[in-house]
Amino acid sequence: MQELYDRSSSTFSSRPHFLGYAIPLLPSLLAIFIVSRVIKLLSGIRAVNQLPGLWVPLQPLSNPSGLLKTSWWNIGVGSNWYWRGRLYKDLGSETIAVVPFLIGVPTLFTSNLDVARQILSGQAQGHGLKERHFDKSEAMGRMIMKWGMNLVAARTSDDVWRKHRRIVGSAFNNQLYELVWTETLNTYRQMEAAESWDTKDTVDVPIVPHITSKMALLIIARCGFGFSFDWTAPPMGPDGTMSVQESLRILADSSIVSLMAPDWVRYLPLPGFDKIRTAFGQFSAFMRREIEARTREVRSAGDGDAEGADARTDAFTILVRANERETGKFRLDAQEVVSFSFGCFDAWGNRFLSGRGQIGNVFVMLFAGYETTGHTLSATLALLAIHQDVQDEILEQIVSVVGYDRDPTYADYEKLDKVLSAFYEALRLFPTAYLIMREATEDTVLDLPNAVGQEGSTPFAVTKGTSTSSASVRIPMPTRTALDSLTLPTEYNPRYHEDPQSFKSSRWHGTGEPEPFVGFSTGPRACIGRKFATTEAVVFLTMLLRDWRIEPMCRDGESNDAWAERAFAHPVFNFTLSVRDTPVRFVRRERRGV
Template sequence: MGNHPGSRQLVSNASVLGQILPRIRGISGGRHAIWREKHTIFQEAGWDGLANVSIIPRLRTQIWLSDAAAIKEVTMSRARFPKPVHQYRVLLLFGGNIVASEGDEWKRYRKVAAPAFSEKNNKLVWDETVKIMVDMFHTLWNDAPEVTVDHCIEITLPIALFVIGVAGFGRKVSWKDDTVVPPGYTMSFKEALHVVSTGTIVKAIVPNWAMGLTKHFRHVRDAFKELDNYMFDMIRARRESEKKEERYDLFSQLLDASQVETEDGMPQITDRELVGNIFIFLLAGHETTAHTLCFTFAMLALYPEEQDKLYKEIKSLMPDPTRLPTYDEMNSFQYSMAVFYETLRMFPPVNGIPKQSAEDTSIVVGNGSGDSVAIPCPKGTYITIDTPGLHYNPRYWSDPHSFKPERFLGDWPRDAFVPFSAGPRACIGRRFFETEGIAILIMLISRYKVTVKEEPQFANETFEERKARVLAAKPVLTLSPTRVPLTFTKRE
């Protein structure tokens, strides 16, 4: 690799051992190295590309990238830099899907899935999200003048779950109902959906033979089985239904597409693949939305002046506080989108996007001085798009550690913003995600002011200490907030 700057260490950061060991020079990089270092490690090396070599569990060459042009080249060149699908085996829990596939298989899945993410589906997402928020204000919060939560995830996770329930599965889920367990089942659809969405990491890392060892493991195992049964029952029910309703949820749209036969008379995707893809949309659409919104409300609580700017925009577009925003107005809420994007820049859901070199090649990277160099990239080299490294790179973002939503109001470096990845493999559900997030943000900020919960044990902390505490995070399946205690005070 031309002895290009980077780490030379015994244990790979991608290995299980590498995720356990602390940072020891020459031995291991330590847990969550990408999130912890952000762009610092690139600045120290003098280049926005690093050549890393490790020996355990096997000789491994890897290039980390925080150079926008190099990342664009990698993401646009699918043949040279395919996705290492073997790293996504844990996402095959329900069946083959668009995320854990490559080549012709990926093309087939995308051909079927792309039409499902339509404007009609986006409008459904918006309308149902608004209804869910109104229901939360009235039913859960009882229009209380003040609501305090120990962790904001207590609010954002169920909201995101309810949205994916209705816009993803076509099943309305609410705050107080949906506890009925149908004959033949051991838990309600709502419970199965919740346990699967929060228990995926358990199902992914615990061997099947061990899933019966604890009560929690058994509950997760049973929830996966129940959700699988629910989805196959939904497939049968909708196929056997005499009255064909016009439905725009993802499940119905994929089901319709799956019934279109290919030239050889086979369905475009099997029922198992249909279920596998719906599960991926559940996983991607639920956790990432919930965590991003949690970070968004934390930032607005820490920076009240930014929250005031956001509220003023909402008020200017919706002077009547009783009127509900419509999907047609979404693009008018520019500061809302700017706040959302700035949160995604600072807290990207996926810290490292993996690729692999399919041939001996090279990747040109630059630095802050305007120099460039080609890093030799042997066949089989792992390439990591370092999202925090790119999003905190001062070449593209001035004062990158500061929360400045206005940077997204004018011209901004689109190639240096990859929370949804980039190129042909970019997130197919981006608009779904944005639509849901903006609707939630508008609805909540229009009615409630957000502040950090006052706790006696933190009475004497400085702003920087409070900021570090509230914004503490760690990468799990996606970047997860540790604890965001907030108070929501009803606006006059």
């Protein structure tokens, strides 16, 4: 023992510990670190040409900033919401730069529609530039492509995206929207019967997404993929196994784990993760059977022209047919077709990639069409609950267009613009797809229009190499500058929307597809499912509002204002933005003039 002690102590005394070297170096290391961060900050400020903005430790929306709450030191994902009334006003600019000094690259936020359009079109305006200068961020794309190539992640400059968009675009046509109309109507009727609404005069809905998200999921499943899912399907089959429908719901609701987290995370012994694993297994097996059946169906139709009475009109089948007809360079190969739609198969139904395969597109389609539509419908119902006057106005239109004796038809869509306006206004206030991100792929310029009332002047100095014109400032954009979060600030900009914090659905009456609206984005990457979503919304809201008045379901002693605060003040920021689980009450309406 003594010997051991002596040995170790002699070793210790003859060789100083690592810390013995490091401690005296700490002040120097700290100084180097601080200098390097100051240099990073200064070069970031120079890179964005000293645009007004904020200096922050972490790049907004990146990891870890995006995972932490918005606060005085972390801009996070919620800043454009929480500071919506003052961020751009206080900084005196509609386009601002957020320059990080610890992690990340300088990022621009803009609330100006012209600037947003330049970015989303991919090109700076008015400079004769042919090349694409802004594109999807590679980092974001890598994250979404973890499970395979898909329409949302592909870069606009890639041929892959052009091919997918052309073929997929052909599936989004009137035939599909009519199907969406009919299926939403049928699903609404099923819901009414299943929840026994026909026997009640008031219906309490403590968690609105329980109906809106379920509706959105069923419509995507039926019209996007042609599955005959049912409102009443129990989560478990008679043999105790998870139903396919339930597995799809679980996968759609866990898209953060499925999309963002590394693979091993799903295997952690955390509550709920076993369900996600089971859902993967169940859904994959179902998809295998489904794809084989669909392959046989389309191929047995010869040239893919199955257009008889029984022909399917769901998006997937239409896309398969369109691709069969396509000749030349835009034709997708079998793997690409399947990858877009289901992603589970490495060849046209021939071989199945278990669990880990290219299943990203399932989630991308679901997440692009399911959460967005479900959340916007929830926001619409919640906002209507505290705006009885708007409900009355909409009801008047519904009764005059459809009346009480028949169901609305797809031909009524254009005439029900007040119904659609409520959905648009909810989407403006709560733009569920709030994370629109682009990156400058090479050094370029961006035209920044001067502030309102300051036409013809140049509000701030621009550095060497930057020229100005009477209407705008041209700002050089270095490669890899990030451009984020274009929907929220634009939708709240008083330049485009009078009294932007208020719910005024009348601002959209009779506007068709309104211009100053980026909720579905604009430019080549604008939402392909826009009409799909608005068709579903119009028929669902028409059916609901014709029979029911929506009211806030307040707690004992709670005022409507307090309810509204609870519902709207702190939305949930995940991949998509949503209002809280707002409880509402439906009260049966007296039929007018009946």
